[in-house]
Amino acid sequence: MGPRSQLLMTVLAAAAAGLLGGMLWLWPVLARRGVTFVLLRIAMLGALQVSVLGMVFVSVNRTYEFYSSWSDLLGTNRVAGAIVAVGHQGGQPASAQPSSLVTVPGAGTAHRARTARGASGPAQRAGPGAGQVVTVQFSGPVSGIKVRGYVYLPPGYQRVPHPLPVIVVISSQAASRTGLYSAPQVAATATAQMRAGRMAPALITVLPPSVARRSGRGCLDVPGGPQAATFFTQDLPQALAHAYRVATAPSGWAVLGGTGGGYCALQLATAPAGPFGVAVAPPGTYAAPPGSAGSGAGPLVRRQDNLLWRLRYWPQPPVRVLFAGPGRAREFGSLVRPPMTVASARLAAGPMPLAPVLDWVSHALRSPS
Amino acid sequence: MGLTSGVFGWLMVAVAAGSLAAVVWAWPRVARRRLPYLAARLVMVAVSQLLVTAAFLVWLNGYFSFYDSWSQLLGTSQPAQAVSARHAAAGPAKQLVVDGSRPGPLPDAGRPAPLAAPPGGLPRPGPPSSPAVSGRLMQIAITGQRTGLSSGPGYVYLPPQYFQPAYRHTRFPVVLALTGYPGVAGGIVTRLELPSVAASLLAARQIRPTVFVMLSVSPLFPYDTECTDIPAGPQVESFFAQDVTRAVEHAFRVTASPAGWGVVGYSTGGFCATKLAMMYPTRFSAAVSMAGYYQAYGGRFPRDLWGGSVAYRHENSPAWRLRHLPAPPVSVLVTSSRTGERSLPGTLAFLHEIRPPMRGYSLIIPQGGHNFRTWNRELAPSLEWLSRHLS
Numbered sequence: 075m076g077p078r079s080q081l082l083m084t085v086l087a088a089a090a091a092g093l094l095g096g097m098l099w100l101w102p103v104l105a106r107r108g109v110t111f112v113l114l115r116i117a118m119l120g121a122l123q124v125s126v127l128g129m130v131f132v133s134v135n136r137t138y139e140f141y142s143s144w145s146d147l148l149g150t151n152r153v154a155g156a157i158v159a160v161g162h163q164g165g166q167p168a169s170a171q172p173s174s175l176v177t178v179p180g181a182g183t184a185h186r187a188r189t190a191r192g193a194s195g196p197a198q199r200a201g202p203g204a205g206q207v208v209t210v211q212f213s214g215p216v217s218g219i220k221v222r223g224y225v226y227l228p229p230g231y232q233r234v235p236h237p238l239p240v241i242v243v244i245s246s247q248a249a250s251r252t253g254l255y256s257a258p259q260v261a262a263t264a265t266a267q268m269r270a271g272r273m274a275p276a277l278i279t280v281l282p283p284s285v286a287r288r289s290g291r292g293c294l295d296v297p298g299g300p301q302a303a304t305f306f307t308q309d310l311p312q313a314l315a316h317a318y319r320v321a322t323a324p325s326g327w328a329v330l331g332g333t334g335g336g337y338c339a340l341q342l343a344t345a346p347a348g349p350f351g352v353a354v355a356p357p358g359t360y361a362a363p364p365g366s367a368g369s370g371a372g373p374l375v376r377r378q379d380n381l382l383w384r385l386r387y388w389p390q391p392p393v394r395v396l397f398a399g400p401g402r403a404r405e406f407g408s409l410v411r412p413p414m415t416v417a418s419a420r421l422a423a424g425p426m427p428l429a430p431v432l433d434w435v436s437h438a439l440r441s442p443s
Numbered sequence: 444m445g446l447t448s449g450v451f452g453w454l455m456v457a458v459a460a461g462s463l464a465a466v467v468w469a470w471p472r473v474a475r476r477r478l479p480y481l482a483a484r485l486v487m488v489a490v491s492q493l494l495v496t497a498a499f500l501v502w503l504n505g506y507f508s509f510y511d512s513w514s515q516l517l518g519t520s521q522p523a524q525a526v527s528a529r530h531a532a533a534g535p536a537k538q539l540v541v542d543g544s545r546p547g548p549l550p551d552a553g554r555p556a557p558l559a560a561p562p563g564g565l566p567r568p569g570p571p572s573s574p575a576v577s578g579r580l581m582q583i584a585i586t587g588q589r590t591g592l593s594s595g596p597g598y599v600y601l602p603p604q605y606f607q608p609a610y611r612h613t614r615f616p617v618v619l620a621l622t623g624y625p626g627v628a629g630g631i632v633t634r635l636e637l638p639s640v641a642a643s644l645l646a647a648r649q650i651r652p653t654v655f656v657m658l659s660v661s662p663l664f665p666y667d668t669e670c671t672d673i674p675a676g677p678q679v680e681s682f683f684a685q686d687v688t689r690a691v692e693h694a695f696r697v698t699a700s701p702a703g704w705g706v707v708g709y710s711t712g713g714f715c716a717t718k719l720a721m722m723y724p725t726r727f728s729a730a731v732s733m734a735g736y737y738q739a740y741g742g743r744f745p746r747d748l749w750g751g752s753v754a755y756r757h758e759n760s761p762a763w764r765l766r767h768l769p770a771p772p773v774s775v776l777v778t779s780s781r782t783g784e785r786s787l788p789g790t791l792a793f794l795h796e797i798r799p800p801m802r803g804y805s806l807i808i809p810q811g812g813h814n815f816r817t818w819n820r821e822l823a824p825s826l827e828w829l830s831r832h833l834s
Contacts, residue, residue, distance in 0.1 A: 097488065098481060098485065101474055102475070104470065105470050105471040105474030115466075119467070119491070123495050127496060130500070134503060138507075138813065139812065139813040140507075142782060142810070142812035145810070146810065146812045151810055154808060154824065155807050157804050157828055159804050160795070160805060215800075218768065297755035297757075298758070311725070322699055346589045347672075347684065347685050372750045372752045374675040374676075374752075375750045375755065377674070377675040387675070388591070389587075389589065389590065391589045
């Protein structure tokens with residue numbers, strides 16, 4: 075008859091009923107004068123109370139499954155157990171290999187990323203002092219996504235004394251050679267601005283919005299599908315942090331959405347788990363992800379894909395947003411409240427249209443809001 | 444008058460005792476053998492029994508650290524925030540506030556100070572109250588910068604070394620401890636006794652100096668969200684993984700590296716600990732799940748936690764993630780009991796699905812129910828394990 079048993083409950087209920095009935099029946103007898111009868115009354119009430127409280131305790135214990143036995147309840151059970159490692163390497167318990175127990179998340183991946191860089195990285199050098207663009211293969215341990223991208227290291231990267239801020243450029247032109255948001259173009263503009271002293275050294279990585287098959291172009295986590303948001307918010311920062319000396323706080327991370335990447339940039343910037351403190355996108359409405367798919371899986375999941383909905387109903391993060399390019403984002407801008415801020419800029423005429431955008435981003439990264 | 448305040452508890456006891464005395468005193472006045480008198484007896488007895496039961500329930504609530512306030516118990520606190528996640532004040536709120544009004548071993552003042560240096564410990568260089576000897580327990584509250592959610596009252600235990608000159612420049616590892624549901628963070632201090640167990644282990648040099656952050660598993664109490672980013676709703680998982688970690692890194696001298704962050708929880712907190720580590724290996728590298736479960740079941744919330752998406756529900760189940768997604772590079776210790784714990788089969792099933800780079804460890808004790816006494820027994824080995832897996 076344990077402290078969770080139905081039998082105990084039945085016994086207590088029967089006792090309570092019997093005591094109550096007996097008390098009501100014997101009431102006149104116990105009503106006589108004398109210390110004995112007063113004590114009998116107290117004993118009777120006390121016995122009833124004990125059985126009622128017992129029932130309360132057993133029912134609470136049954137609901138929450140607190141105590142399985144009397145020794146458990148009384149604390150006389152002192153036998154402890156030992157920690158056992160569950161081995162998966164040739165049946166060996168993991169504790170038998172102390173060195174392999176130390177699993178720093180992503181350490182293995184970062185090494186892999188470095189080797190991949192060495193293997194697949196036809197470094198494009200544009201002369202000394204111009205910085206360099208490296209082709210890299212990112213493989214995210216959390217999302218499982220593998221994607222090719224580009225990393226721009228500023229001139230004198232090795233000599234910069236502090237961790238570099240990071241600009242993540244997301245554009246469907248990522249793989250092109252001449253597009254406005256292509257790696258060579260962004261790199262050339264950044265180098266020029268840094269040389270002119272209008273931009274602080276920053277690491278720039280260029281990626282496409284669709285980082286996996288079926289992932290769509292919204293950089294969203296698709297339930298049951300590719301986890302593009304997880305890639306951008308967890309895998310990418312970790313991979314870069316392992317391979318390069320970069321800033322860790324959101325105030326040091328910007329996302330620059332180019333052609334086809336504006337929704338991604340604003341989506342990642344307004345995500346509660348987003349690592350970005352600065353975001354740039356072409357003006358637009360951003361009420362739905364590009365393409366038809368979105369993150370699918372039900373109206374509520376789709377509702378939060380509407381960035382205007384996010385601005386209305388979620389707290390706005392401390393992110394500086396810049397709309398860069400022709401046109402306006404009137405509705406988005408009107409919904410922005412502190413600590414989020416919004417600004418707009420035109421692209422420059424001439425060979426380097428992104429120059430004012432990079433200047434602004436660099437300034438925003440230097441003075442965190 | 445607070446639900447858990449001593450005044451209220453004693454008032455309840457006094458009222459209950461008074462009602463019993465009144466019944467004994469008024470006994471002869473309703474002793475006739477007629478129906479109205481019989482009814483009067485029944486009412487008298489029932490009222491006194493109910494009052495005593497109410498006093499007992501108030502005591503049980505305090506003992507198990509379920510509910511901290513009337514609004515929590517009655518469900519009147521912030522339901523609007525829970526359903527629509529609308530942010531009330533958009534001002535630049537402080538991320539982490541140390542509430543100095545209730546310092547020290549809290550919230551149950553009836554117990555001896557749990558943070559005194561253990562007997563036979565190290566020589567004491569300062570007065571017994573010096574934080575450099577016994578560490579410091581502080582009450583805190585964390586407001587999420589990006590999710591807008593609030594932790595409610597929580598606690599931070601800073602180890603003695605935090606205040607010692609030799610460690611002036613050390614950034615300490617952090618263990619985030621989560622309650623079960625329903626549960627208030629004070630339960631981790633008074634019932635699980637985490638700060639005092641940690642202080643003893645530290646003094647015996649069985650764990651390395653670590654900062655402990657203790658929070659309720661449900662920032663939207665009385666709702667239980669199973670630490671889920673609810674579609675088009677409150678983002679509770681992001682609150683713990685991003686807002687809490689950043690706020691703690693900002694407020695205390697702790698490491699920002701995932702290698703130095705662990706998470707421990709019991710019951711629902713165990714589920715959350717496992718889930719957080721598996722979904723955010725870039726934030727946590729080790730988790731301890733005491734009597735946790737491994738399948739998302741839905742908690743307690745006005746609507747579906749997964750926005751009606753079965754796929755999203757799966758992604759919130761640690762057991763499903765193990766079978767269908769890349770294994771994350773984290774270490775997980777699961778605890779359960781051979782008898783007395785219904786979660787045992789699910790725990791063992793989860794354990795056997797673990798594959799590299801994830802690492803699984805188990806602590807299965809012969810007997811122990813779903814209660815603080817069991818978890819208290821498992822705590823010291825769990826903290827030692829965590830200390831070995833954090834750097």
